[in-house]
Amino acid sequence: MLLKNKVAVAGALVALLGLSACANPGEAATPGSDIETTTEVALVQEIADMLPAEIAKRGTLQIGATSTNMPAQFTDEAGELVGVAIELYDAAATVLGLKAEFDVVTFDALQPGVDSGRYDLATMGDNIDRQKLFDIISIYKNGFAVLANNTFEKDDVDYLTGLCGHSVAGTKGTLVDRTMTAASEECVANGEEAIDFHTYVDNAGVALAVKSEQDEVGVLEIIVALAYADRDSDNLRVAGLVQNTTSGPAIKKGNDELRDAFHAALQHLVEIGFYEELMSKYGIKDMMIPEMPINNAK
Template sequence: MKFGLGLFLAGSASLMLVGCDKAPSRNSASASQDHLARIKSSGELKVGLEGDWQPFSFHNEKDQLVGYDVEVAQNLAKKLGVKAKIVEGPWDGLFAGMDTGRYDLVINGVDVTPDRAKTYDFSTPYAYDRTVLITRSDNNDIHSFNDLKGKTTANSIGSTYQEIGEKYGAKVSGVDTLAETLQMVKNRQVQATINASTSYGDYMKHRPDEPLKIAATMDKVTEYAIPMKKGEDNASLKKAIDNALQEMKNDGTLSKLSVKYFGADLTKPN
């Protein structure tokens, strides 16, 4: 009996091992999918954005997260057949969050720069803007970006605007939000700030008496696009995002959202 039981147990163990070898691995199955397939399997598109950069993303009087980028993200997710899961975070952590997989995409008015293009692939542009230099209304020393040399500015840490200030020789104080930078200019803590024309325009629309002005505007148009990590894993995702954006342009969705949040159609180069 012991001998027979031993054979039975050994045989059962062998069968169990064979069964385990044939069972599909969830990890290996997931690893065989590209990024777009994993997004569709999960049923959600994780999007990182700031949440405090009006009119791109901000909280309204009911504390609801709204804005141009918020609705662009929601529409893109719908086009992909999934739901948008929007996660707010500081600007200087958005790209790191995408690199580690916390976000699938960053949709945050990201402008395409040569340095970023070395690391990330970008979608086709979905909005166009201008970069402006903002000072107090009574400032008579700054009339161009070249006048920033030796001056002080305030901008979001790690932003293109911080880089521009440093490029022109300014000492840049890093802060978190547009409102903070403009408050610092208003209070003479710094002499200028650099930001998007759309954001400044929206800020002044709600605070028309603020002692601020645009001292200079860059000639080059800013292209806003959606970055994603380079590589074959994102090839089909980039194609799907580009196709969805084109559909949103063709059916007028992007234009309507632009007028809603910017007060003008900024979906074409101006």
């Protein structure tokens, strides 16, 4: 279901993230990095017994991750990989009696990594195309936002229809990559200028391209765009957002035992209060989906 909640979501997230403004995003305080969770997480044998035998024997959960997608998964000032997804998956691994091992790569390596079996799972946005290859467990609401330089004249821009004739930055291999290509074709079909779209290997590259005015705007996940805009408010702002999707761990189709075991572990973390504590810690409690549906996109 499409849900537009621009002012409320933007205001709530910017306030809750509490990020200090800084010209260099890498130097600012990171949301939640100095807060410890207090809910105790332990092995639940009944859930661990749901695992495929080969993973239980291996003793590890292989997870693909990125390091610039705050507050879901990012590197903090101490060089540690942290964030909602990272800490939630680590806790779920504990419930399953496993050790979570994270491999940090660029986003475009995540989907082929899970598809090839290199990773047991990785965080992805849920959409119909991805559901052909993966089962995706939704752990938080998401969507897309237009990150603009403060010199950009437009406000409240619809990323699907309002960027004809503009230079736009996006992260390589993401849904944004495909969406902007389709949007540009629609611009031309309607007699407008095509979108001048450029891709970068990570979200930090998109933010830098917009800040340096190499591109007029960038299209990023809502939580990511708001974080970068708040960290560098002298140069960046959010010029429109649409909450229309969900995100979470993607597991290759056919791995039903792993999917069900991991889903049960996540649901246990909801029941004991760890999930809500973690989402609150990173300032995105309003984006919670405690039901954690599988393949939510329709």
